[in-house]
Amino acid sequence: MDLTESKVKIYVMGKEYAVPSNLTIMKAMEYIGYRFVRGAGCRGGFCGACATVYRMKDEYRLRMALACQETVHHGMYLAQIPFTPANKAMYDLERVKPSGNTFLEHYPEIARCLCCNTCTKACPQDLDVMNIVQAALKGDFEEVAQLSFDCISCGLCAMRCPAEIVPHHVSLLGRRIYGKYIMPKSREIEKVVQETGRGRYEEELKNLAEMELDELKKLYEEREIE
Ligand code: FES
Numbered sequence: 001m002d003l004t005e006s007k008v009k010i011y012v013m014g015k016e017y018a019v020p021s022n023l024t025i026m027k028a029m030e031y032i033g034y035r036f037v038r039g040a041g042c043r044g045g046f047c048g049a050c051a052t053v054y055r056m057k058d059e060y061r062l063r064m065a066l067a068c069q070e071t072v073h074h075g076m077y078l079a080q081i082p083f084t085p086a087n088k089a090m091y092d093l094e095r096v097k098p099s100g101n102t103f104l105e106h107y108p109e110i111a112r113c114l115c116c117n118t119c120t121k122a123c124p125q126d127l128d129v130m131n132i133v134q135a136a137l138k139g140d141f142e143e144v145a146q147l148s149f150d151c152i153s154c155g156l157c158a159m160r161c162p163a164e165i166v167p168h169h170v171s172l173l174g175r176r177i178y179g180k181y182i183m184p185k186s187r188e189i190e191k192v193v194q195e196t197g198r199g200r201y202e203e204e205l206k207n208l209a210e211m212e213l214d215e216l217k218k219l220y221e222e223r224e225i226e
Contacts, residue, residue: 008074025052025067025078039082043068048154048168051124054078064122064156084155086166089173098177100139107170110136112163119157119167125150129157129167136170141182144174 007018012029019028026040041049050067057075067080089106096102103110110133119129128147135143148171158166195201208216 008072008076010072010074010076010078012078014077019072021072021074023072025054025065025070025072025076025080026050028072029067029078029080039080040068045069046152048152050080051084051154051156051159052078052080053156062160064124064160066124066152066154069124081155081159084159086155086158086169087164088166088169091173093176093180096173096177098139098141098181102141102177103136103139103144103170103173106173107136107166109163109165110170113137113165114163116162118160118162119165122156122160124154124156125152127151132171132174133165133167136174141174141178144171145178145183147171148175 006021008021010017010019010028012032012034017028017032019031023031026036026043030036039050041047043050045066045068048066052065052067052070054063054065055061055077056063056073057077087107087109091106096106113130113133115130115134117130119133120127120131123129127150132144132147135147148167151168151171153168153172155166155168158164158168161167211219
């Protein structure tokens with residue numbers, strides 16, 4: 001294969017390609033002709049849809065990444081995972097109350113945590129996943145919510161866990177309960193929610209819905225950014 005300086009060699013599903021070295025994995029796959037029907041969402045590192053596993057040539061180790069964020073490297077062997085099957089507890093947040101056993105009742109498998117730290121090593125967000133699971137075992141909602149604040153539920157931690165724990169769903173339960181029952185309420189947000197319910201923004205929304213696309217774009221570009 002003829003490689004110019006700006007290209008690297010990668011392997012997708014075992015086939016060799018030369019792609020520009022400055023592309024993300026996602027863009028490189030599109031460059032060689034793949035079209036994402038699944039396994040891509042926001043393209044900005046927020047939705048977790050593009051979980052990817054790869055290996056480098058002559059290396060045993062499995063590496064994890066988000067395809068929309070990681071740049072291609074020379075000698076990358078790629079496989080994208082469109083979906084991570086994982087046990088997800090069903091609950092009604094109005095009925096689930098925070099207690100020392102809430103996590104264990106919904107996700108009893110957290111008691112099997114071996115503290116092997118494989119989940120932490122798999123996290124493309126560099127979260128301390130093992131300690132999120134440990135905080136859940138202790139029933140510490142605040143710790144779970146804070147440690148997992150940047151979790152985007154890509155599922156790579158669950159895919160690698162030898163004890164079949166699903167840390168991304170466990171931490172979502174923690175953030176939901178923390179947000180609903182424990183976190184101090186913002187009076188300002190409550191006020192805005194009430195005003196919205198009373199129809200304060202109806203007129204403004206109606207005007208926006210009637211605007212031409214160009215007008216909307218201009219408004220968006222000129223908006224105030226905090
Ligand atoms: S596509 Fe949303 S995180 Fe990559």
